[in-house]
Every structure is written in C-alpha cells, then in structure tokens.
Amino acid sequence: MALAPGRRLLALLFSISFLAVAWAGLVQPSTPEIAAEFGAGGTARGAIIGVTSFFAFIFSPVMGFLADRYGRRQTLVAGLGFFALSGLVTATAPTLFVFLLGRAILGIGNAGLIALAITSISDLFDPKDASRFVGYNGTAIAIGLIVHPLLGGWIAETWDWRFAVALQLVAIPLAGLIWLWLPKVELPEPQAFSVQLRDALRVVKHRVVLRSAFLFFGTFFLIFGLVVTLIPQYLVEEFGASETQRSYFFVVAAVGIGIASLFLGKLHKRYDPKRVFTVGVLVFMAFALTVGLADSLILVLVAALIHGIAEGFTIQGLQVEVAVEVPAAVKAIAVTVVISAGRLGQFLGSFLFGYLDTLVSQRLLFFVGVGLYTLLLIPNLLMRPKQNQ
Numbered sequence: 001m002a003l004a005p006g007r008r009l010l011a012l013l014f015s016i017s018f019l020a021v022a023w024a025g026l027v028q029p030s031t032p033e034i035a036a037e038f039g040a041g042g043t044a045r046g047a048i049i050g051v052t053s054f055f056a057f058i059f060s061p062v063m064g065f066l067a068d069r070y071g072r073r074q075t076l077v078a079g080l081g082f083f084a085l086s087g088l089v090t091a092t093a094p095t096l097f098v099f100l101l102g103r104a105i106l107g108i109g110n111a112g113l114i115a116l117a118i119t120s121i122s123d124l125f126d127p128k129d130a131s132r133f134v135g136y137n138g139t140a141i142a143i144g145l146i147v148h149p150l151l152g153g154w155i156a157e158t159w160d161w162r163f164a165v166a167l168q169l170v171a172i173p174l175a176g177l178i179w180l181w182l183p184k185v186e187l188p189e190p191q192a193f194s195v196q197l198r199d200a201l202r203v204v205k206h207r208v209v210l211r212s213a214f215l216f217f218g219t220f221f222l223i224f225g226l227v228v229t230l231i232p233q234y235l236v237e238e239f240g241a242s243e244t245q246r247s248y249f250f251v252v253a254a255v256g257i258g259i260a261s262l263f264l265g266k267l268h269k270r271y272d273p274k275r276v277f278t279v280g281v282l283v284f285m286a287f288a289l290t291v292g293l294a295d296s297l298i299l300v301l302v303a304a305l306i307h308g309i310a311e312g313f314t315i316q317g318l319q320v321e322v323a324v325e326v327p328a329a330v331k332a333i334a335v336t337v338v339i340s341a342g343r344l345g346q347f348l349g350s351f352l353f354g355y356l357d358t359l360v361s362q363r364l365l366f367f368v369g370v371g372l373y374t375l376l377l378i379p380n381l382l383m384r385p386k387q388n389q
Helices: 005-020 028-037 042-070 072-091 096-110 113-124 127-158 161-181 193-204 207-239 243-270 273-293 297-325 328-356 362-374 377-382
Strands: none
Touching (some): 005 072, 005 113, 005 127, 005 161, 028 042, 028 127, 028 161, 028 207, 028 243, 042 072, 042 096, 042 207, 042 328, 072 096, 072 113, 072 161, 096 161, 113 127, 113 328, 127 243, 207 243, 207 297, 207 328, 207 362, 207 377, 273 297, 273 362, 273 377
C-alpha cells in the first residue's frame, strides 16, 4: 500500500536526516585503520572527522542562505550530489590528501541536509504538529546513528573500510525522490542580495539563535573531541576492541538519543528549554566520569547509553527550539547558522583532542572533560530563551 502524501513526505524528510549522519557513522569505528593505512596517527584520526566538520561549518550558512533565496528542494538535491561524489572520491583515494579532499567535499554536501529537513518540516506542516515531527526527525537521526556505525564497522571488518564509505552513493536515488516528491515552498519574492544578507545577519542576533549557537558549539566540541575522536582508539588500547565491537558504543549511544527524543516533546511542555539543557549537561558529566573510571567494555557501553540520553536532551532540544521560535522567512538560515556553530565545534574538538591524544593519557582527557562540560552551563544560564523573557 502506498503511503499517504503526508506520511510519504515525512518519510522522505526523515530519510534525509537518516542519511546525513552517515558522514561520521560509516567511518567512526575504522578511524584507527584508515589512519594506519595512510601511515598517519592521532592527528590524522582527528582530521578524518575534523575536515568534514570544517567545510560543513563554512557552507552551512551558505546552504541556508541559498535555500531561503532559491528554494529548499534545489539546495537539498545539490547537497546530496556532493554527498555522493564524496563517497566516490574517498572510496578510491590513493593517498591521505585525496581522502581528506573527499571528506571536504562531504562537508559541503552534508552542510545543510539536516537543517533543511527540519526547515522543510516546519514549512510544510501545521505548527502544532511541526514540533512533534521535528522530535520524530531526531528519532530518525538516532536510528541512523545506530545503523551507520554498525554497518560501517561490519563492512570494514568483513571487507574493507572503502566499501563502507562507498555507501554514500545512495544519496543519488534519494536526490531523485526529493526532486519528484518534495513540494515547492512558496517563499517571499527574492530581495536584493544585500537586503537578504542584512536580514541573515540580523537573525544571528535573535535570542534563541544566539543561545542555541553558543550551546551547539560547546556541546559538539566535546562530543567530537571526547567521543568521536578518542573513543575508537581508547577501546582498542584499553580493551582490544574490534571494529564491530567499537561500533557498539555508537549504537548504544544512538539508542540513548532515541529514548531522549521520544520524551523531549513532553519535557519541553513541562519545563523550559534551559532546565532541560542543564539536566543534559549533568548527564554528560556522568558519562565522562564513567568512561574515565571504566575497567570493562560493558561499563563503557553503559556510559554510551548515558551519553546518548544527554545528547538527546541537549542537541535535539535546541533544534526543536529554533525550528519553532524563528520566523519562517529566515528559518533556513537560522537553523543552518546554529548547526554551523556546531560544525565549528566538531572541527576544533576533533583536531584538539586528536592532538592532545598524542601528549597525555585518554583517561585523563575524560576527567578533563568532566570539568569542560560545566562550562556549557554558563551560556545556558546567562542567555535566557525567548519563552522566559
């Protein structure tokens, strides 16, 4: 039976977010092997993630700007084209330079995918339903975070990591479906470029956007520094974990995100976003402390579940807040600005912790992370969300 138009549209938008998180998930379990194949070490492991984040940081606002000016559908299709091209380049890369070039192309392609999926949900559905559907989109992301590391780790261990990154080519048929099925959103008549740029700069000062951007940056800085960069090598050195076993960490964390996303709507109705984010930070601190003290792989997996719940309360909550509170005419640029701040955090966190990994023990870095998480409470407490003004 064919899906009803509304359900088919939601499935399509959720598929975009599901695929978007493959940029990290397909390589997370294999970063030690990828770096070793090219004769590189800890800094390269950080670069595998960081270079993609850097280019996504640069191009996320560009994608939002183009989507507000020329349309969501065209921008999404272009992004998926770059996403697929990256899979081809990285799967055939003969050198680390070419591999990182492919990861840079991936950053361009991935820059606006989740943001524009969220924006499209907000555009095409009643506001009373949009908040709930954005939460469901978080569940789609969580499912992707479960599937991609499992699939990437299994393919890399069974065949080779190159086959895992080649899966990015599925973006091509998805782009075709978007072109055929995604309705055209009637946007205001394009303004002069200078006027649109001025409006885009103004939206950055919006209280919700500014608060969310600060918190996105700090949260992703620690997620990609402590988790994405350090955890794979930590599991190898401390517990001799295989690529498949390493993927279990990211799978369990994604389950935690899914659990948190299911309850996020109810929590936001009952408590203000600031309080929910504070709880998420406290849970992050519990995660870092647990990993730093862990003496078994099972305990690390318990920490992974804790981390996923914290990520759901923080990252997913901020996305819902921006999608609901920002005016429609500048919503795409607002969401992409916030996500771009997170990309910058990904880039800096990956490179910094990849470098620190060559200087001090990983367990020590997790204890340092406990203290760093407390810094997230400062902008959260000082920058009150719109609801509380």
